[in-house]
Amino acid sequence: MTTNETNEGCEPSAVGKRPDDDAWLTACAAPGRHWFGLSATLQTLGTLFTITRWGALAWTAQAVMDRATTHETWGLVAFAVTSVPAVGADRMAGILADRGARAVATGLRQQLTGALLPTAGRIPTAGRIGETGPAEAAWAVVDLADDVADFHAQAAPLRRSALLSMLAVLAVTAAVHWPAAIVLVLTTALLPLNMRLAGLFAQHGADRQLAATRHLNAVVLDSFRGLRTLRELGAVGRRGRTLTTAAERLNKATMSVLRRAFLSGVIMDVVITFSIAVNATYIGLSLLGYVQVPHAPRLTLFTGLLVLLVCPMYFAPMRARAAAFHQRERATNAAGVIRDIVKGTPDEPIRAAYPRPTEPVGVSLTAVRHRYDGADQDTVQADADFAPGTWTAITGASGAGKSTVLALIAGLRRPTAGTVGWRTSSGLQAPVLGGCAWVGQRTVLLDATVRDNIRLGRPEAGERQIRRAVDAAGLNTVIERLPDGLDTRLGEGGWGVSTGEARRIAIARAFLRGARLWLLDEPTAHLDADSEHDVVAALRRATDGCTVIVATHSAPLAATADTVLAIDDGRLRDTRPVNA
Template structure:
């Protein structure tokens, strides 16, 4: 950028040479000494200086664009690194519209000022100052006459900027709102169509667009008079130069060649001054872009140590864990839980009880406010995120698939894996059955967010990804919650392959899938209400008994038979009442 500015100033400096050459030619013409022999040198010098000026300006523009896009790339890389190092809660607290706006639009708005304003405006100011000094050197009175209209134009321009900051802030707020509404409308188009809400949802979308248009047009109309007035006054340098120059020429104080040169310089000084006013909006846009980018780049990061922790085994230990979202009301209260190495532990409980939060604390998507989460005897906060990532595989209800091939989606589990290793993991996750039916097999693109596949197929790919990763601790967040019975059976077989020899923590939606767990922890209102095996909990934990009765009743109802017995009906009523109260 510094070299770009230097090249821009050099371009301006060399750009003065043709003006001087014209001045010498005019002087010879007025004196009657103009000839081809005498003018050739000045013509060649003017042409050479003109070419050199354009080459220097081209170099300045090239350097400024290289600098600008390097800065943009660096900002976006820093942006993504920040999202990776910030807690998941912090990242998910931002709307998709605001993230997209900053990542795509705001950062892109930094490019025009960087690529154009700094070199071009710098050169323009130097050019304007140089022309003004040249006019003063010829005759200070002509210089004053030339610049007489400039202060008036700047005063008009300044008046048009009254309330500019407040209006620009409102403009950016309207822009962010319409951006979020557009993203929401496009992302929710399936729901809009499914529930026949096209007219209402479209009206919200169209209303936001109209409001943005109306605000922008109203702002533009309020500045049309002053901006046009300023644009009419600023270029009128000749209104002062011509009468002043004629008077001085007739009075014998100004030579003809100098008078002609003053006219040329008066015309040349307009462009750099007008450029200055044109860049005001770019400066404000860059200010907001930098502020928005700085807000994201300033998000708090999860503290990370550089030194690897000593991990002995894969046992998981939660000790006195308390947690709240964004310093709000505490949702996890003094939870302690031991998950022995190689064991199968299930977390069950009513919706909203804190099961998923506990699972995500193990993977350190957030940090506990109090207490500790340990893997292999080492606190997860005392190990680098890369080391923790290698220890834990987290499979959610609907893991995200990227718009690449099935093979590449599975390979995300271990980027250096061979095709054979990918195929082995896929077979272990029961992916072969549906992949073989696809025309391009494992090279078939999965579509945006895996849209070309069913929910069960997407889930099996995510499990294959986890099998390929081969982490010693597996956390499954209701991996079969939304699958059909056939897919559930295949996913259960995939999970069995995935968890062989691993420490397994499962958040269970269907209790029947975890009856064989080594221990079941019943989570209620952010606390561990009870732990034990399926049989012992049925005998000792009323909440688990009611949940089991409700689960069995739901299964019987789905199978077409009415649940029998007052105990089942009572249990179902109790669960319904409890969950209704929580909601």
């Protein structure tokens, strides 16, 4: 488990926000920019239609006061006619903003998928692949992408429509009664300062909430992943308390953010309410004849009611911008996390030719050095050649770097220095993701049939090809005893298979890919002697004529190899005697 339980009482560190996160957050809106532009246009049109609607209503009220039946009828007709486009424009603006949000979220998820699950031909950046934990990866894909998209859906259309909408309302107010417009302008000067102070006030709380969410995600994932171990150690109760503490910490951080947002919202509402109240008081006193501004036009019921109806519209964009301002802190923090994951990943995959499947593949490691971020020294130093069609075993203590060597050869990591190359008849080329077969010590079986699990890496494979893979992996006897043969469902709620049988399913899966370079990471780990013998035999059959590089602690498996290399103090060396 990755979560450090000894630090349960420690406060999670706040996530630092960098200046370039804002620029990156803005750039994220690109996939939805078209939809956001249309939404902004409709928001502005909606404002104009609504002003017209309120004008019709005010006209109707004046007609009722004047007992002008004809004007009253036409006023009601105008109100009904203008209400349809006003409501329709606002609704359509929301729909288009949602489409833009989906485009932004999809774009971010594609970037995250490209960084977390690189496809064949995409060259990963040094040290990025595999360093993001599963909890943070899932959190970024599921939640953080939506945080960024929701912010842009709210802020991007407002950024274009807010000023136009406010100017339209101000122009109408000034046209019918300019003193009321002056009150609106004077009040507006107080709002940007309030929004900025509110944002600074909420930033620290948003940072704490992000850190608490990250901590809780890690605790939950680790708890489920290590549930069996926790039960065996009798540590379920303690882990439950850790989970409760992390949840309470997130709850406190969330409530703190809500309190700060509520307080800043109250301040803005006070300013807006004060402005509307001043105008309402002035209009009421003017209509009663108690107040008269020199050179101001005479107030009527129509002009006074119209001013009162459009005043809230003047502040509506600023109120929405304030809500988006609070959401920006969350979106900026989310963008920082996503940016750390995807940085250095090319927008388009770099394609390279696959080795021909009928051709054995050799491997060359030339002055290869690999150092993890933050490490004081190299994890691996290697100069080695792996001849085509041979078996090579790499041995060494746990943590010595065996898996790192395999990851370098597979292209899952790039070396800090030196070159890794695959040799074919066409020359030396860089590793190609997906161009080799990989069998690890942990076999992932999906909640699907045996057939679907075998053809996971090659969905288009036919029945004859699947049967060949079953034969090569020695799975015939296993398939025969399953109730529905290849159609037996595995996984949660399905049929269970042993660890050795699952390993042979992985071998069949790898065989079906047709790759001539196999990388095996502890393929016989956690197996008894008989199961290990069966798996090694299956591997020998399946890899006939292929280049095989296996990282192992198993002496029987290493003894079957043509060459045995060892990692000692991070250096890969040949274990054969000098004169051998």
